Amino acid sequence: MSDEQVRLGELRDEIDQIDQKIMELISARAACAQEVAHVKMTANPGQDVFFYRPEREAQVLRRIKEQNPGPLSGEEMARLFREIMSACLALEKPMHIAFLGPIGTFTQAAALKHFGHSVVSVPLPAIDAVFREVESGAAHYGVVPVENSTEGMINHTLDMFMSSPLKICGEVQLRIHHHLLVSPKHGDQEITRIYSHQQSFAQCRQWLDTHRYGIERVTVSSNAEAARRAAEEPGTAAIAGDMAAELYGLQKLANSIEDRPDNTTRFLIIGREEVPASGHDKSSILVSMRNKPGALYQLLEPFHRHGLSLTRIETRPSPSGTWAYVFYIDFEGHMEDEQVRKVLAEVDEEAVELKRLGSYPIGVL
Numbered sequence: 001m002s003d004e005q006v007r008l009g010e011l012r013d014e015i016d017q018i019d020q021k022i023m024e025l026i027s028a029r030a031a032c033a034q035e036v037a038h039v040k041m042t043a044n045p046g047q048d049v050f051f052y053r054p055e056r057e058a059q060v061l062r063r064i065k066e067q068n069p070g071p072l073s074g075e076e077m078a079r080l081f082r083e084i085m086s087a088c089l090a091l092e093k094p095m096h097i098a099f100l101g102p103i104g105t106f107t108q109a110a111a112l113k114h115f116g117h118s119v120v121s122v123p124l125p126a127i128d129a130v131f132r133e134v135e136s137g138a139a140h141y142g143v144v145p146v147e148n149s150t151e152g153m154i155n156h157t158l159d160m161f162m163s164s165p166l167k168i169c170g171e172v173q174l175r176i177h178h179h180l181l182v183s184p185k186h187g188d189q190e191i192t193r194i195y196s197h198q199q200s201f202a203q204c205r206q207w208l209d210t211h212r213y214g215i216e217r218v219t220v221s222s223n224a225e226a227a228r229r230a231a232e233e234p235g236t237a238a239i240a241g242d243m244a245a246e247l248y249g250l251q252k253l254a255n256s257i258e259d260r261p262d263n264t265t266r267f268l269i270i271g272r273e274e275v276p277a278s279g280h281d282k283s284s285i286l287v288s289m290r291n292k293p294g295a296l297y298q299l300l301e302p303f304h305r306h307g308l309s310l311t312r313i314e315t316r317p318s319p320s321g322t323w324a325y326v327f328y329i330d331f332e333g334h335m336e337d338e339q340v341r342k343v344l345a346e347v348d349e350e351a352v353e354l355k356r357l358g359s360y361p362i363g364v365l
């Protein structure tokens with residue numbers, strides 16, 4: 001045996017022993033989570049038990065990132081723990097997560113990034129269907145896109161909050177990479193049509209104008225649907241992400257064709273209950289103001305005076321009348337915080353209506 005083979009043998013023995021220890025520790029952790037479930041159930045007999053605790057998960061993942069000794073990156077280590085917690089939660093209660101489908105969309109990728117792979121993910125055809133599925137209790141939580149760094153807000157999601165009783169329980173951001181995809185079945189056939197979702201076309205507009213100018217662009221309901229069509233129809237391509245490419249066995253003709261290298265979409269987790277403070281939270285509200293001079297100033301001034309940082313303000317037409325507006329506002333802090341309580345009490349006095357959409361941990365992964 002060469003020196004190299006001897007050394008490799010020693011290192012692999014060491015890895016086997018470490019794996020054994022990791023397995024025993026993960027099993028001990030899973031048994032602990034089972035015990036946690038038992039405590040939750042006996043403490044709340046006959047009531048809805050909330051097995052999924054977003055604030056606790058955020059605290060665990062933050063601590064892992066902060067205390068990670070390396071050489072793996074904090075993000076990588078947190079992703080591993082994300083999956084361990086997901087498996088532990090599934091032992092307590094398998095979670096059903098509704099998302100804007102079909103399977104293979106970026107929303108599904110966001111759902112799995114946030115909840116890990118041990119959930120049952122349920123594709124639904126539209127944003128309002130995701131809301132309904134969670135409202136009815138058929139799914140525990142839902143995942144919907146809310147904004148893209150290149151294209152702006154997803155208005156349909158914002159407008160759903162005007163009438164829905166659901167709360168925002170979390171957020172997750174996903175870097176969006178689009179690829180130009182073709183089926184290997186169709187050989188080198190010339191591409192005469194490209195399918196994609198309207199948002200993806202918008203995010204790749206410059207690239208398409210430069211590299212595929214004049215080729216017909218056909219908008220379909222999702223990237224996954226675009227990939228499905230490209231897999232079936234010779235002479236067509238799709239713009240979609242990795243999940244859809246893998247699902248339909250497509251090949252990349254061009255990689256990461258989004259115009260902006262930081263192209264990111266933010267998704268919201270919607271659920272039926274309020275989330276306690278995790279220590280690093282954000283809140284969202286909807287406010288409708290009387291249509292009078294200085295209304296926006298009056299609305300924002302208390303945030304400034306109490307030192308609360310706004311992360312997003314968006315205006316939507318009010319369903320109640322022409323030229324009336326509703327403001328959708330995200331800010332740092334939790335509704336249990338003293339400062340936030342004071343600001344919202346002041347806003348409530350001036351507003352026609354103030355709707356608290358929820359406080360939730362700032363995305364960790």
Ligand SMILES: O=C(O)C(=O)C[C@]1(C(=O)O)C=C[C@@H](O)C=C1
Binds near residue numbers: 092
């Ligand atoms: O701490 C809890 O409440 C748990 O249920 C345990 C645990 C975990 O595995 O750490 C699992 C699921 C929850 O979403 C949060 C944390």
